[in-house]
Amino acid sequence: MAYETIIVEIEDDIALIRLNRPEALNALNGTLINELSSALTEADHNDKVRCIIITGSEKAFAAGADIKEMSQKSYVDVYTEDLFGAQIEAITRVRKPIIAAVSGYALGGGCELAMMCDFIIAAENAKFGQPEINLGVVAGIGGTQRLTRIIGKSKAMDMNLTGRFMDAAEAERAGLVSRVVPTAKLIPEAMAAARKIAEKSQIAVRTVKEAVNRSYETTLREGLLFERRAFHALFATEDQKEGMAAFLEKREAQFRDR
Ligand code: CO8
Numbered sequence: 125m126a127y128e129t130i131i132v133e134i135e136d137d138i139a140l141i142r143l144n145r146p147e148a149l150n151a152l153n154g155t156l157i158n159e160l161s162s163a164l165t166e167a168d169h170n171d172k173v174r175c176i177i178i179t180g181s182e183k184a185f186a187a188g189a190d191i192k193e194m195s196q197k198s199y200v201d202v203y204t205e206d207l208f209g210a211q212i213e214a215i216t217r218v219r220k221p222i223i224a225a226v227s228g229y230a231l232g233g234g235c236e237l238a239m240m241c242d243f244i245i246a247a248e249n250a251k252f253g254q255p256e257i258n259l260g261v262v263a264g265i266g267g268t269q270r271l272t273r274i275i276g277k278s279k280a281m282d283m284n285l286t287g288r289f290m291d292a293a294e295a296e297r298a299g300l301v302s303r304v305v306p307t308a309k310l311i312p313e314a315m316a317a318a319r320k321i322a323e324k325s326q327i328a329v330r331t332v333k334e335a336v337n338r339s340y341e342t343t344l345r346e347g348l349l350f351e352r353r354a355f356h357a358l359f360a361t362e363d364q365k366e367g368m369a370a371f372l373e374k375r376e377a378q379f380r381d382r
Contacts, residue, residue: 125166129156132163137174137322138315139167142181149187150180152208152233156190161214168218174322174329176218177314178241179225180234182307185250188232191259208233212265215240219330221321225314226250227307231289236266239274242333244300245314246292247307252300255287273340275300325363325379 125132131142141163143150150156160178167173180186189208197207215222215237224230224241231253238244238252254267262268263284272280275298283290292304305313321329331354339347358364362382370377 125162127159127163129153130159130163132167134167134170134172136315136319137172138318139163139170139173139176140311140315141167141176141178143178143186144181146181148190148192149184149229150234151187151190151192152212152237153190153193157208157211161211164215164218164222168220173220174326175318176220176222177225177311177318178222178237179311179314180227180230182247182249183228184234185224185226185228185230186234186237187229188234188255189264208265212237212240219333220326221318221329221333223314223318225310226252226301227310229253229289232256232263232267233265236263236270239266239270239300242336243302244295245310245317246295246301246304247310248292248304249307250292250295250301250304251289252283252295253287253289254284255289257285257287271300274298323379325361325367325377326381327361327363328358328367331358 129143129145131144133140141160143156145151145156164176167176194207222241224238224244226238226244227247228249229251230238232255235252235254254263254271256263256267268280268284271283279298282288290298292301295301296304335351335354338350342350363379366379367377
């Protein structure tokens with residue numbers, strides 16, 4: 125499908141979705157969010173896709189929601205249309221793993237979009253921030269909630285109250301990103317991580333995603349119970365037999381997603 129604001133490529137079982145509004149540093153406007161949600165839903169239903177990467181340009185992953193588009197809206201407008209709410213939350217319903225490969229600015233809605241992905245690989249030039257305070261508003265899709273759970277209250281308050289940017293090294297120390305790679309190697313490194321995931325049993329992969337995400341929604345006791353039941357349930361799969369047999373026979377496992 126042809127899109128106006130994103131580019132989708134499928135290679136080696138990986139869907140690479142590139143945000144593509146260079147004139148606005150990939151600011152998230154209504155069209156981009158619609159197109160991103162459709163591309164993700166399509167990738168989730170495409171049997172040829174086993175892992176998804178969302179990326180931007182070298183200068184910007186996304187510099188936030190499109191300020192030009194929303195500046196003149198009233199409270200009634202944004203409340204009635206639930207500005208970006210339900211549409212962007214669709215990302216969190218995707219069952220396949222999503223990696224955010226972040227180079228340059230990931231600000232406001234851009235930082236929040238990256239946090240909606242399953243993990244973030246950052247280029248050395250990445251800059252994260254929640255600068256909505258400078259516009260007289262606050263974060264709207266996770267900057268005060270997901271960010272606080274990920275990096276803790278003190279840093280989340282600092283980011284949201286001062287609007288300062290965090291560089292890649294600080295983001296890695298704070299646990300916001302899983303790894304930092306040289307800027308020129310961002311896509312190859314993200315593709316390599318995605319290929320590793322694509323090789324695994326997809327039943328186990330989806331179960332990992334469900335179980336880790338459950339840890340954000342429930343108590344430790346309930347989460348541990350969910351994890352244990354998931355662990356038990358995977359013994360009903362052929363992939364568990366294959367994975368353990370392959371280990372014992374000192375060979376590579378051939379998973380069939382069954
Ligand atoms: N919206 C619209 N246009 C933008 C945005 C944006 N968020 N960011 C940059 N642009 C445009 C600029 O207006 C400029 O366009 P033009 O050349 O036509 O004037 C072009 O991109 C290049 O930008 P700059 O000239 O400013 O580039 P610099 O390298 O000087 O600065 C910065 C880069 C620091 C990233 C700067 O552009 C900036 O501060 N951008 C705004 C960042 C920001 O405040 N983001 C938060 C937005 S609010 C938000 O995200 C709320 C989220 C709520 C829900 C969202 C759901 C999706």
